[in-house]
Amino acid sequence: MTARIIDGKAFAAVLLESVAEHVSHLKQTQGITPGLAVVLVGEDPASQVYVRSKGQRTVEVGMHSYEYRLPADTLEAELLALIEQLNLDPSVNGILVQLPLPQHLDEALVINAIDPSKDVDGFHISNAGLLATGQRAMVPCTPLGCLMMLREYCGNLAGLHAVVIGRSNIVGKPMAQLLLNESCTVTVAHSRTRNLPDFVNGADIVVAAVGRPLFVKGEWLKTGATVIDVGINRIEQGDGTTRLVGDVDYDAAKDIAGAITPVPGGVGPMTIACLLANTVAACCRVHFLPEPAGLTA
Numbered sequence: 001m002t003a004r005i006i007d008g009k010a011f012a013a014v015l016l017e018s019v020a021e022h023v024s025h026l027k028q029t030q031g032i033t034p035g036l037a038v039v040l041v042g043e044d045p046a047s048q049v050y051v052r053s054k055g056q057r058t059v060e061v062g063m064h065s066y067e068y069r070l071p072a073d074t075l076e077a078e079l080l081a082l083i084e085q086l087n088l089d090p091s092v093n094g095i096l097v098q099l100p101l102p103q104h105l106d107e108a109l110v111i112n113a114i115d116p117s118k119d120v121d122g123f124h125i126s127n128a129g130l131l132a133t134g135q136r137a138m139v140p141c142t143p144l145g146c147l148m149m150l151r152e153y154c155g156n157l158a159g160l161h162a163v164v165i166g167r168s169n170i171v172g173k174p175m176a177q178l179l180l181n182e183s184c185t186v187t188v189a190h191s192r193t194r195n196l197p198d199f200v201n202g203a204d205i206v207v208a209a210v211g212r213p214l215f216v217k218g219e220w221l222k223t224g225a226t227v228i229d230v231g232i233n234r235i236e237q238g239d240g241t242t243r244l245v246g247d248v249d250y251d252a253a254k255d256i257a258g259a260i261t262p263v264p265g266g267v268g269p270m271t272i273a274c275l276l277a278n279t280v281a282a283c284c285r286v287h288f289l290p291e292p293a294g295l296t297a
């Protein structure tokens with residue numbers, strides 16, 4: 001069996017096109033241009049790449065992009081003051097604080113300082129609570145992108161057994177909540193899980209969000225399973241260059257899975273598209289305009 005490749009890049013392009021249409025409609029009918037503020041503290045090179053590509057996409061769909069690059073030794077009070085300023089700024093509809101933050105900053109405190117209606121990452125405790133109780137929430141972009149691709153490839157997800165590997169607040173946990181809301185039977189695995197291959201072998205859907213290159217082996221998978229690889233790992237190659245690989249051993253998995261996301265070109269591009277979709281949705285809500293259908297969960 002050769003798996004269907006779930007082309008996240010193509011999927012994201014369709015979603016971005018739809019976001020761009022909504023942005024243009026908002027401009028023409030309301031004179032409003034949605035704005036996204038991205039805050040980066042410190043010099044982490046990987047984070048800088050993401051922040052740059054987010055900024056580019058934001059401008060491409062016609063939205064305003066505001067970037068704040070703060071030094072690694074920024075005081076918590078300074079960061080909180082910036083967030084407060086962005087909370088109060090009506091031209092800013094979405095606020096993203098790039099994670100991880102430097103050690104001396106309290107991540108939960110900082111995230112929870114964001115106005116929940118501008119929390120386009122969906123990390124604020126009130127959005128997490130809404131999602132956990134099955135209410136309308138701002139949904140974290142990575143799991144949201146994964147869900148959109150799963151719906152497209154699996155159709156109705158009800159009754160399927162999903163194994164989510166990873167329990168972080170930004171990927172694993174919200175992914176599990178979303179799948180539960182779709183009536184999947186959900187297993188959440190983590191570093192203390194025993195017999196992980198046995199769980200994976202029973203799964204119709206596997207979402208790998210571990211942060212370990214090529215961690216999930218092909219032979220663990222059930223034939224025909226749908227595999228979503230969230231991992232982004234940069235590994236050294238023999239010749240001194242680096243390349244991006246996921247958390248799944250793609251070459252082995254593609255012969256067993258029914259469908260699989262590649263890395264790069266899978267979950268990553270969808271994450272950015274969902275971020276911009278969330279920003280348009282946030283903009284519509286704050287102006288009491290009907291929310292664009294099909295753009296978010």
Ligand SMILES: NC(=O)C1=CN([C@@H]2O[C@H](COP(=O)(O)OP(=O)(O)OC[C@H]3O[C@@H](n4cnc5c(N)ncnc54)[C@H](OP(=O)(O)O)[C@@H]3O)[C@@H](O)[C@H]2O)C=CC1
Pocket residue numbers: 142165166167168169170171172189190191192193196209210211212230231232233267268271
């Ligand atoms: N494509 C995208 O848009 C995004 C990609 N990512 C990528 O996804 C991956 C995961 O990110 P994130 O959730 O933030 O990572 P975290 O490091 O926060 O979480 C990793 C999770 O994997 C679990 N884990 C670690 N080792 C094992 C193991 N041996 N067996 C089973 N579970 C294990 C951990 O368990 P425990 O809780 O017990 O420690 C933890 O729950 C990373 O590669 C990251 O770069 C992240 C965000 C967005």
Ligand SMILES: Nc1nc(=O)c2c([nH]1)NC[C@@H]1CN(c3ccc(C(=O)N[C@@H](CCC(=O)O)C(=O)O)cc3)C=[N+]21
Pocket residue numbers: 049050096097098099100121141142232244263264265266267268269271272
């Ligand atoms: N507050 C916050 N929100 C985030 O959403 C967030 C974050 N912090 N911190 C870091 C992680 C990581 N993340 C990625 C987004 C897109 C790609 C992406 O587009 N990747 C491309 C490849 C990019 C490349 O070549 O390096 C791809 O997979 O095809 C990757 C990773 C968002 N994150």
